[in-house]
Amino acid sequence: MDILTTIIQNLANGLLIGGVYALIGVGLSLIFGVMRVINFAHGDFVVIGMYSALVIYRQLSLDPYLSLLIALPLGFLLGLVLERIILSPLVDAPEDSTLLATLGLALILQNTLLLIFGAEPNSLYVSYATATIKLGPITLSLIQLIAGAVILVVIIGLYLFLTRSEAGKAVRATAQNRLGAELIGINTLAIHSLVFGFGMVLAIAAGIILIPQLFATPAITGPVFTLKAFVVTVLGGLGNIWGAIGGGLLLGVVEVLGASYISNSYRDAYGLVAFLLVLLLRPEGLFGKTVKRV
Amino acid sequence: MSKFTGLAIFLAVGILFPLLLPGYLSLAITLLLFASWASAWDVLGGWAGQSSLGHAAFVGLGAYTIALSATRFDLAPWWAVLIGMGLAAALAWAWGSLTFGLRGPYFTLSTIAVAEILRLIAINERWLTGGAQGIFIFSLREPFGLDLFDRQTQYYLALAYTVIVIRIIIGFAKGKFGYQMRAVREDEASAQAAGINPTRVKLQAFMISGALTALGGAIYGVFLSFLEPHDIFFLPLSVQIALTAIIGGRGTIWGPTIGAVLLVFSAELFRNIFAQANLLIYGVLILVVILFMPRGLMGQLEHRIIRRRYARSTRS
Numbered sequence: 044m045d046i047l048t049t050i051i052q053n054l055a056n057g058l059l060i061g062g063v064y065a066l067i068g069v070g071l072s073l074i075f076g077v078m079r080v081i082n083f084a085h086g087d088f089v090v091i092g093m094y095s096a097l098v099i100y101r102q103l104s105l106d107p108y109l110s111l112l113i114a115l116p117l118g119f120l121l122g123l124v125l126e127r128i129i130l131s132p133l134v135d136a137p138e139d140s141t142l143l144a145t146l147g148l149a150l151i152l153q154n155t156l157l158l159i160f161g162a163e164p165n166s167l168y169v170s171y172a173t174a175t176i177k178l179g180p181i182t183l184s185l186i187q188l189i190a191g192a193v194i195l196v197v198i199i200g201l202y203l204f205l206t207r208s209e210a211g212k213a214v215r216a217t218a219q220n221r222l223g224a225e226l227i228g229i230n231t232l233a234i235h236s237l238v239f240g241f242g243m244v245l246a247i248a249a250g251i252i253l254i255p256q257l258f259a260t261p262a263i264t265g266p267v268f269t270l271k272a273f274v275v276t277v278l279g280g281l282g283n284i285w286g287a288i289g290g291g292l293l294l295g296v297v298e299v300l301g302a303s304y305i306s307n308s309y310r311d312a313y314g315l316v317a318f319l320l321v322l323l324l325r326p327e328g329l330f331g332k333t334v335k336r337v
Numbered sequence: 338m339s340k341f342t343g344l345a346i347f348l349a350v351g352i353l354f355p356l357l358l359p360g361y362l363s364l365a366i367t368l369l370l371f372a373s374w375a376s377a378w379d380v381l382g383g384w385a386g387q388s389s390l391g392h393a394a395f396v397g398l399g400a401y402t403i404a405l406s407a408t409r410f411d412l413a414p415w416w417a418v419l420i421g422m423g424l425a426a427a428l429a430w431a432w433g434s435l436t437f438g439l440r441g442p443y444f445t446l447s448t449i450a451v452a453e454i455l456r457l458i459a460i461n462e463r464w465l466t467g468g469a470q471g472i473f474i475f476s477l478r479e480p481f482g483l484d485l486f487d488r489q490t491q492y493y494l495a496l497a498y499t500v501i502v503i504r505i506i507i508g509f510a511k512g513k514f515g516y517q518m519r520a521v522r523e524d525e526a527s528a529q530a531a532g533i534n535p536t537r538v539k540l541q542a543f544m545i546s547g548a549l550t551a552l553g554g555a556i557y558g559v560f561l562s563f564l565e566p567h568d569i570f571f572l573p574l575s576v577q578i579a580l581t582a583i584i585g586g587r588g589t590i591w592g593p594t595i596g597a598v599l600l601v602f603s604a605e606l607f608r609n610i611f612a613q614a615n616l617l618i619y620g621v622l623i624l625v626v627i628l629f630m631p632r633g634l635m636g637q638l639e640h641r642i643i644r645r646r647y648a649r650s651t652r653s
Binding site: 081129136138139140144146147148149150153155157162262270277306308309311312315316318323 | 388435438443446447449451454457461573576580583611613614615616619620621622624627
């Protein structure tokens with residue numbers, strides 16, 4: 044009984060962490076699916092979210108979850124602008140070029156944050172940070188539950204946007220066939236900007252709900268989350284948005300179970316090994332239907 | 338002008354440098370190491386067209402091999418260097434056999450994962466690597482009476498290393514293997530139709546690239562004489578090596594060296610302003626290069642010279 048409770052507890056923790064990974068991975072997968080860009084700056088977008096929550100908290104003493112309302116629209120604009128300046132000139136360039144351009148963007152963002160905020164770790168303390176909720180034998184942390192709720196809202200919102208709205212249909216059309224979408228009158232360049240803005244919004248949301256739970260440093264936290272986002276999207280299939288949700292939850296569970304039952308010091312390695320295995324054995328992702336080899 | 342004129346001038350300047358500017362030896366060693374790493378990276382990344390973001394793994398392998406064989410096994414450094422290069426070639430072979438089924442960006446992503454796993458091993462396997470605290474090289478045998486901890490000796494070793502790497506790449510520019518690599522880079526299917534085995538060519542390029550990088554890693558290990566897995570295996574070093582080559586110009590003989598001169602000097606110039614944020618300059622330059630001169634500095638220059646020569650030849 045005791046063993047069973049620990050396993051359920053671990054699964055619950057894994058799913059809650061995995062939800063954040065899913066949110067980050069969905070953005071990366073959306074950007075790849077529509078724009079064919081592997082975004083090396085994605086983890087740094089998460090860090091931008093973390094630091095925007097910090098700045099808003101320090102300047103306006105606003106609760107981090109309320110700062111979502113300010114940070115998300117601003118992040119969307121930032122995403123639009125960055126796409127216009129850096130990625131839209133490269134729309135017909137080989138995939139290698141956009142990868143390197145986002146890598147350059149990542150270095151610029153990391154080091155700018157480093158110059159502004161310094162290298163010491165930062166976190167945001169909320170008064171209810173240690174509050175927990177008991178569900179029978181398992182204990183869940185309140186901030187992780189809030190994070191889970193935010194993730195659900197954001198992902199359902201994205202789902203409704205992509206399936207119900209005219210703009211969402213244009214996004215999916217662009218992802219399926221850019222030339223075809225242009226032929227029926229869709230401005231695919233505008234769609235690219237929109238999608239990059241959305242990717243930024245998802246990453247910033249993830250950063251804001253994470254900052255009460257961990258310490259962030261500009262140049263280290265970014266690459267860590269970029270790697271996690273790659274792992275998540277490859278598990279789910281690159282460009283497969285709903286697969287990324289499964290990939291995120293899976294990574295969270297694998298990390299927590301691996302850390303408690305195998306070895307905590309290799310926590311980051313489990314995801315990477317899974318990533319390599321999927322890339323080599325099933326490059327279409329665990330949930331993909333297509334059999335096209337990459 | 339023979340194809341070795343450039344290399345001869347480089348060697349002459351290199352030999353005279355410590356006599357003219359003895360105060361800048363450490364900077365010069367860093368520059369030579371980055372020039373050679375970027376050139377070695379370019380064998381795989383530029384000539385064979387497979388961008389790796391995991392070359393820090395080879396630097397780490399070379400450095401750790403010499404450190405461990407000196408401190409644990411009391412092995413002479415020249416054997417350690419050979420073992421390190423052999424291990425690097427073996428690693429490249431295994432790594433490439435697994436991942437060369439993947440193309441373009443997917444290969445790049447897999448290299449990051451492999452290098453990160455090696456870093457985690459270096460941090461966690463304390464019995465082998467000294468763990469996260471790192472490892473000291475406190476004594477080395479003296480080959481031919483040379484003190485390897487002397488900065489000047491290290492400088493000449495680094496210079497010899499750079500000359501060897503560039504000499505090998507000059508060989509590729511006109512040699513059969515160089516043409517095979519370029520054919521694979523441009524179009525694997527056509528290369529195959531011409532009787533080239535693309536996987537074998539890529540594997541050989543990867544093994545050469547890895548072994549040469551590990552050789553530099555061994556010199557770097559002695560130069561630092563204190564190895565920390567966080568520094569030496571970490572993604573930023575891989576990124577620096579790759580970006581140095583790309584900014585200088587992929588698939589050219591002198592491009593990676595020019596990239597190294599530009600980047601090492603600007604990092605030195607801005608050291609006081611940017612302090613830890615020294616990778617900012619890499620970010621800015623790679624964006625400028627990707628957006629405005631996709632062939633890199635040297636590539637763009639060569640391209641322009643060839644076009645001008647062609648225009649002149651048609652006029653007369």
